[in-house]
Amino acid sequence: EAQVTQNPRYLITVTGKKLTVTCSQNMNHEYMSWYRQDPGLGLRQIYYSMNVEVTDKGDVPEGYKVSRKEKRNFPLILESPSPNQTSLYFCASSPLGGLYGYTFGSGTRLTVV
Amino acid sequence: AQSVAQPEDQVNVAEGNPLTVKCTYSVSGNPYLFWYVQYPNRGLQFLLKYITGDNLVKGSYGFEAEFNKSQTSFHLKKPSALVSDSALYFCAVRDSASKIIFGSGTRLSIWP
Numbered sequence: 001e002a003q004v005t006q007n008p009r010y011l012i013t014v015t016g017k018k019l020t021v022t023c024s025q026n027m028n029h030e031y032m033s034w035y036r037q038d039p040g041l042g043l044r045q046i047y048y049s050m051n052v053e054v055t056d057k058g059d060v061p062e063g064y065k066v067s068r069k070e071k072r073n074f075p076l077i078l079e080s081p082s083p084n085q086t087s088l089y090f091c092a093s094s095p096l097g098g099l100y101g102y103t104f105g106s107g108t109r110l111t112v113v
Numbered sequence: 114a115q116s117v118a119q120p121e122d123q124v125n126v127a128e129g130n131p132l133t134v135k136c137t138y139s140v141s142g143n144p145y146l147f148w149y150v151q152y153p154n155r156g157l158q159f160l161l162k163y164i165t166g167d168n169l170v171k172g173s174y175g176f177e178a179e180f181n182k183s184q185t186s187f188h189l190k191k192p193s194a195l196v197s198d199s200a201l202y203f204c205a206v207r208d209s210a211s212k213i214i215f216g217s218g219t220r221l222s223i224w225p
């Protein structure tokens with residue numbers, strides 16, 4: 001089944017403790033992206049990647065890191081999480097630079113206390 | 114700067130009536146426009162897209178959207194609403210730099 005898999009689905013952590021949210025897709029898509037969803041703000045793009053070893057900042061990249069060493073994986077790293085990073089996170093992938101619409105993962109609900 | 118606006122936080126429609134969810138955009142170059150739906154505790158699902166061609170685009174679950182270049186709008190429509198259409202709907206635009214920007218979402222509520 002074609003899908004984007006995120007792990008974990010739920011995570012509660014403490015301020016300053018480094019964490020990684022994994023994202024993997026099995027559709028050989030070039031384009032991958034991370035979003036955070038907050039009430040009233042819709043989805044805001046954190047980082048995106050056009051292909052392996054190519055990443056770019058979205059609208060809210062501060063406090064996040066990403067890497068794209070393999071085509072299928074696009075992990076999101078929070079080096080020192082803070083409470084304002086409490087949010088619902090989505091990974092998404094698409095062929096052809098996002099021209100044909102995304103396939104989204106199921107989301108990761110992160111709480112930083 | 115690129116932007117997407119969904120002017121209505123909530124739209125309420127009686128079952129069987131037509132529905133419209135509004136979206137306007139601002140982007141440099143040719144717009145690539147999308148609609149997504151999000152059901153409770155789920156990820157977003159792709160509904161339809163406009164890249165080029167006919168201004169009326171048909172998508173999943175009987176939804177369609179009308180691209181209007183002069184009004185920079187891409188409103189989502191359905192001729193006859195179902196209770197099961199109740200969900201959160203997002204409009205999105207891809208700009209020339211491959212960034213994809215989402216609107217703030219519109220909650221659609223269909224009452225029986």
